[in-house]
Amino acid sequence: MEIKFLLNKKPVSLEAEPSMPLIDLLRSLGMKSVKCGCENTVCGLCTVLLDEVPVLSCSVPAARADGHSVMTLEGLKAEAEEFVGFIADQGADQCGFCNPGYVMNTIALLRENPDPTDEEIREYLAGNLCRCSGYEGQVRGIRNYLNAKKEGRL
C-alpha cells in the first residue's frame, strides 16, 4: 500500500507492505537510531513517537503510520542535547545501544511531566532495558539535568 506520513516533520510517501514493522520501515529510511534489541516488545530500544506518543516500533505495523506523524531521535537531536550531557557526565551511556530508546522515552516523559520525581522517572522508563549501566546513573543524570534547570544553570 502507499503510506504517507510525516517523518521528523517532513512528508514521506512510499510503497510498503502494510504489515511491515514500523522499525524496519524507519531503518530503511535511514533512521538508524531506532534499534532492535528483542523483537517482541520487551526491551524498549525501538521507541519512537507516533503523534507525540511513545510506541514500540517493532510492534506497530507500518500501515498505522499512514496519515500520522512519526518522530525519531534524528528529528529530536536538539531536544535530546538539552539533557543527555548530564547522562554522559555519569558515564551511563556505556555501550549506547539502548540509549536512543530511553532518550526518546525521556523526551516523552519530560513533555508529559516536566518535573518528575526519581520514582516517576524509574516507572516511566521501566520498559527501557539496559544491560550495562545498572540504570541508576541514567536516573542521576536526568535528576542533575532537572536540578540544573530549576536552578537556572542551563
Place this chain on the structure above:
Amino acid sequence: MNEEKRSVGAAVRKVDSMQLLTGQPVYVDDLPEPHGCLVVKLLRSPHANAMIEEIDASAAMQIPGVVAVFTYKDVPAERYTEAGQTYPETSPHDRLILDRHLRHVGDPVALIAAENEDAAEAALDAVKVKYTVLPAVLDFHTAMDNETLVHPEDDWHALCPFTGGDPKRNICASGVEGEGDVEKVLSECDIVLEHPFHIKAVNQVPMETFRTMCDFDSNGRLHITSSTQIVFHVRRIVAHALGIPKTSIVVEKPRIGGGFGAKQTAVSEVYPAFVSWMTKRPSKLVFTRKESLEAGSPRHEMELTVRLGAMRDGTIRAIDMNVLSNAGAYGEHSWAIAGLTAHKSIPLYTSGLEAFGFKFNVVYTNRQSSGAYRGFGATQGMFAVESTVNELADKLGMDPLEIRLKNSVKEGAMMPAYYHETATSCNLDGCLEKCAEQFGWKEKFPVRVMPDGKIRAAGMAMTMQGSCISGIDVGSATVRLDDGGSYCLMIGAADMGTGCDTILSQILSDCMECPLENITISGANTDRSPYDSGSYASSTTFVTGKAVTMAAEELIEKMKALASKILGIPAEQLVFEKNAVYTQDHTKCITAAELADASMNGNEIPMEVTRSHTNPTSPPPFMAGMVEIELDPETGSVKILNYNAVVDCGTVINPALARIQAEGGIVQGIGMALTEDINYDAKGNLSENSLMKYRIPTRLETGRLHVDFAPSYEAMGPFGAKSIGEIVINTPAPALAHAIYRATGKWFRSLPITPERIVMEKGD
C-alpha cells in the same frame, strides 16, 4: 603537573558519549551497506543430537533472490575453536563451519545467502533435511562415560595436552590441583561444611545481538566488520576455519553494543566470512535475539561442591573444591573458566589456609556451547565459597564480617591458590570495613519483621578477580605526535561500551601533561592497530594502559631528541613538562606543537612509538558487597532495598566510569541470582529463548545502589590502577542467598532463587 588539571582521577565523559546518546549510526548494522550485500541466515538444527542423512537445497535455490545454500559438504574439514584466546588456544578444536553431526538444538545445518531478507527466510523453509535423531546427553551429571558421545569423531584435537580432554568419555577438559594435605587438615578441623552449589548457563544479553558484515577492501582482501572484543583472534579463527591465509583478512570493530565476554567468542563471524569468500560478494549476518539466546556463548553451568574446614574461633584452615562444568556441545573457554572457579575464590581466605584442593571436569553435552561471561568461572566459584563462609559464620554464631576480616588475604601475602602470586596491592579489609560502615551492617544485619509481615534482612559477600592473564595477555599502544601538539593513540583493545577508549586517553593525557582534548584515539583494526589480545580477562586498563604509559615515555625521549637538534642542547639537559620540552632552567622552550611542525619538515626522528606490554602477574582487584532485602513470606518476592559495594581497583582512573561498571555488574549479578532462569525440555529445547521469558532486571528491581572505592596502589599498573570490569558481578548471588537465608532460614544453593522456590521449597 597541576593536580586539578589531571585527567587520571577525573570523571570525564566518554569520548563517544554524545554520538551514542544522540543515536548516531555507529554500530555494525547501522553502517552503510556495501552494494549488493547478501543477507545471511542459518538454518538451525531442531534436534539436540542428530545426523544429517540427506540434505536437498534444490528447491531453496529455485527461490528468486536466493544466491547460495551451503551445507556440510561445502565447508573445509579442519576443526577449529571459536574461543578468542591466545594461540595455541586451551579450547579444543572441535567445530566445523557446518557439520553433518548436529550437537545441539540451534547447531547450524545450512548457510543461506540471498539478495534480501524475504528470500533468505523463504529458503530456510525450503531446504529439505532428513535427520537421524540420536539419543541426547542433556543432563550434565550423566555426561561422563555416557554411551552417547557428543564428539565421537576422530579429528577432535586439543592444541594444549595439559587441558585434560577425553572426548571418548565426553570430557572436554579436566584438571587436579592442590597444596598441602587437605584431608588431614580437614580431619583436624572443628567444623567441616560440605555442599553442592548449582549455577545455570545464564546469558550475557548484550543489547546488541551478535552481528558481522563482510566485504572486500581495495586489494581484494576479506574485510570483516564485527561486533567483537577480539579483532586479532577473529582474524586467526576465520583463517583457520576457512583454510585461507591470514594475510587475506582484515578485521575491525565499530562501536559495540555490549559484550560482557559474549563477544570474546567468534560466534557470528565465520558464517558471513565463508559466504563472502565463496560468493565473492559482501554479506551480513545479524543474529535474532532467539538465536543469541539459543546459540550464543553463555556462562558455563556448573555444580561446585565445596568442603570447607574451620576451627571454632573461625579460622578457615582448608578449602576443597570439586567442580563439574557443562561445556555444552563445543568447548570454548571451558578449561580456563573451570580453573578460575578455585583460583579466584580460595585465595580470598589465604590468611589461615593450610591446604587446598581443586578438581574439575568439564563435560560435553547436547546443549548450546558455553563461553566467556564477565567473571569467567570466578562468579560460580564465589557463589559456592562465599555462601559456605556465610553458613560457617552462622553455624559458629560469628558475625560474617568478623569471620571475613579474620581470614581475608592481606597485602603482601603470597597466595598459593592464585598461581603463587603475591597480593602486591590489597585493601580488601578496607573494602569490608568501609562497606559495613556505609551500609550500616550492625543495624541492618539483625532480621527485622515489619508491621505488614514482610521481613527485612541483610547479606554480604567479598570477592576478587584478576587484572589480565598472567604472562600471556599482550596489550599494545601506538602513540604519534600530531599537528598542533596533539597525539593520536592507536590501540587493538576493544571498547565495548566500558569506556576504555576514554580511560586510555586519560592515561596518555597525563603522561603528556596535555589536555584530554589533545588526544585522539582509534581502534581496533587488525591492519592499523598494534597487536592486542583483546578486551577480556579484565586486562585493558591494566595491561594496555601500561603500554600507553611506556609508549608515552619513549615518545617523550624522541621529542627531546628532536628538540635537542633544534635547540642545539644535549637531550640529557632537557626536560619534558606540560606538553613541551624545556631547558632545565626553563629559559628555553619548544612546545609539542612546534615539535610536530618540525617533525614534518626535513626530519628523520620518528614521532611515533609502539610499545607492547605483558605482566607476569595478575594483581587482583578486591570488593565487598552488602545487600538489604525485604522479603514477603506470603509470596516469596524479594525486593532489594539497598546494595552497597566498595571496590579496591587500585587507582580509580575515571570515577564515573568505574562506578557505572560496578553498578552495571551488580545489577547483572542480581539478575543471575533472582530472575534469570534457564530450563531445557526433554528434547533439548531452551524454554527461555526470548527476553519475555529470559528476565533480565528492569530498573524497578535494582534497589538503591551505593558504590564507593577503597583504593590500594598497584605499582605494576598504570598510575597504580588494577581492573574493575569483571569483579563487579560476583557479590550479588552469595550476598542475596545470605539475606534470603536470614529472612527464611532456608539456604538456597542453586540459582536463580525465585519467589516460587522461596515459598514452595525447603531450600537446597
